Amino acid sequence: MARIELLDQNTINKIAAGEVVERPGSVVKELVENAVDAGATAITVEIKEGGLKQIRITDNGIGISKDQIRTAFLRHSTSKIRLATDLITIDSLGFRGEALASIASVSMVELITKEAHEMTGIRYVIEGGEEKVHEDIGCPTGTTFVIKDLFFNTPARLKFMKTPSTELGYIADLMSRLAMGHPTIGFKFISNNKVKLQTSGKDNLKDCIYNVFGKDVAKNLIQITGKQEGFEVRGFIGKPHISRGNRTYENYYINGRYIKSKVVERAVEDAFKSKLMLHRYPFVAFHMIIDTKDVDVNVHPTKIEVRFMNEKEVYHLIFRTIDAALNQRNMIPEVKIEEEKQLKMVYEPAPEPFEQSPIKPLPK
Numbered sequence: 001m002a003r004i005e006l007l008d009q010n011t012i013n014k015i016a017a018g019e020v021v022e023r024p025g026s027v028v029k030e031l032v033e034n035a036v037d038a039g040a041t042a043i044t045v046e047i048k049e050g051g052l053k054q055i056r057i058t059d060n061g062i063g064i065s066k067d068q069i070r071t072a073f074l075r076h077s078t079s080k081i082r083l084a085t086d087l088i089t090i091d092s093l094g095f096r097g098e099a100l101a102s103i104a105s106v107s108m109v110e111l112i113t114k115e116a117h118e119m120t121g122i123r124y125v126i127e128g129g130e131e132k133v134h135e136d137i138g139c140p141t142g143t144t145f146v147i148k149d150l151f152f153n154t155p156a157r158l159k160f161m162k163t164p165s166t167e168l169g170y171i172a173d174l175m176s177r178l179a180m181g182h183p184t185i186g187f188k189f190i191s192n193n194k195v196k197l198q199t200s201g202k203d204n205l206k207d208c209i210y211n212v213f214g215k216d217v218a219k220n221l222i223q224i225t226g227k228q229e230g231f232e233v234r235g236f237i238g239k240p241h242i243s244r245g246n247r248t249y250e251n252y253y254i255n256g257r258y259i260k261s262k263v264v265e266r267a268v269e270d271a272f273k274s275k276l277m278l279h280r281y282p283f284v285a286f287h288m289i290i291d292t293k294d295v296d297v298n299v300h301p302t303k304i305e306v307r308f309m310n311e312k313e314v315y316h317l318i319f320r321t322i323d324a325a326l327n328q329r330n331m332i333p334e335v336k337i338e339e340e341k342q343l344k345m346v347y348e349p350a351p352e353p354f355e356q357s358p359i360k361p362l363p364k
């Protein structure tokens with residue numbers, strides 16, 4: 001047998017990247033989640049060729065402090081938890097401290113970031129895990145990441161990428177889910193110079209649904225609200241006639257995080273059972289606000305699966321809430337004609353600090 005040795009950091013990061021960074025969409029997900037955690041109210045995502053060539057993510061969040069940039073790119077470095085016990089009350093989307101290290105190990109990364117109290121920011125370039133540039137720069141408060149040539153040094157992974165239009169499809173779906181998960185954030189998604197999605201950030205889930213799914217869905221929504229100790233459900237369901245033959249209309253969030261859950265899925269579909277034909281799936285878009293100690297989000301590296309402490313309660317509250325809404329007399333339409341007119345005007349551009357003041361390197 002060969003000698004047993006500890007792997008070097010870059011190799012470890014590349015192995016971890018295999019799990020965290022599966023495709024361009026994973027980069028978008030991780031970086032947008034970081035922007036959300038940084039308290040951004042406006043997030044712009046711009047991709048070229050399905051993100052395979054370039055991904056640019058700009059936020060107006062708190063920025064990264066100058067002396068912490070190198071640390072941020074180390075594996076298991078995070079500002080969001082300190083101890084394993086913090087996982088019990090986690091309220092940020094990230095906490096594993098793996099994304100930046102993983103992404104940087106398999107792509108060319110440029111980071112421009114500034115905190116509000118600083119006069120200048122930092123431009124940092126790291127390629128395949130190797131630092132290339134660390135310099136002062138004039139820029140607005142917030143953070144921009146530019147990711148180029150994803151998987152340039154992992155040809156095996158690159159071979160598994162689909163066509164740019166398929167990768168774009170994944171990212172567009174993801175952006176829709178992220179936008180609906182955070183109605184208080186103005187999202188803008190641009191692909192090959194075309195604006196594909198824009199939301200107002202005015203804390204209106206119905207507007208977000210309209211922007212993502214269009215008028216036909218927005219016109220046929222029923223509002224739902226349900227509450228019990230430590231657990232709340234709020235959002236919208238579609239009237240049964242706007243169902244689909246697959247589950248792409250089923251969107252639900254826990255504390256702002258888009259998740260998949262068999263329990264939730266079952267509660268939703270059981271509530272709709274008598275209203276839908278076999279193999280038809282309803283439209284739902286709702287948020288669950290749940291005490292952080294009653295849900296475990298550390299089940300999977302991409303955090304799409306969660307575990308509930310009390311599955312039965314979750315099932316029953318969701319079932320009851322949807323069942324009651326569906327059985328209201330006449331299922332009064334949520335969106336009335338006047339409201340519909342208003343909905344058309346929601347495409348107000350969100351503030352975009354980085355586009356107003358171009359980034360210039362400081363004179364030496």
Ligand code: ADP
Pocket residue numbers: 030034035038059061062063064072073077078079080093094095096097098099100101143
């Ligand atoms: P995690 O999100 O799990 O903490 P990441 O590797 O994604 O780990 O990020 C490492 C750290 O870098 C974060 O904990 C955060 O402090 C900082 N960071 C990353 N992206 C941003 C951003 N857009 N704005 C501010 N800070 C950021």
Ligand code: MG
Pocket residue numbers: 030033034094095097099100
């Ligand atoms: Mg993160």
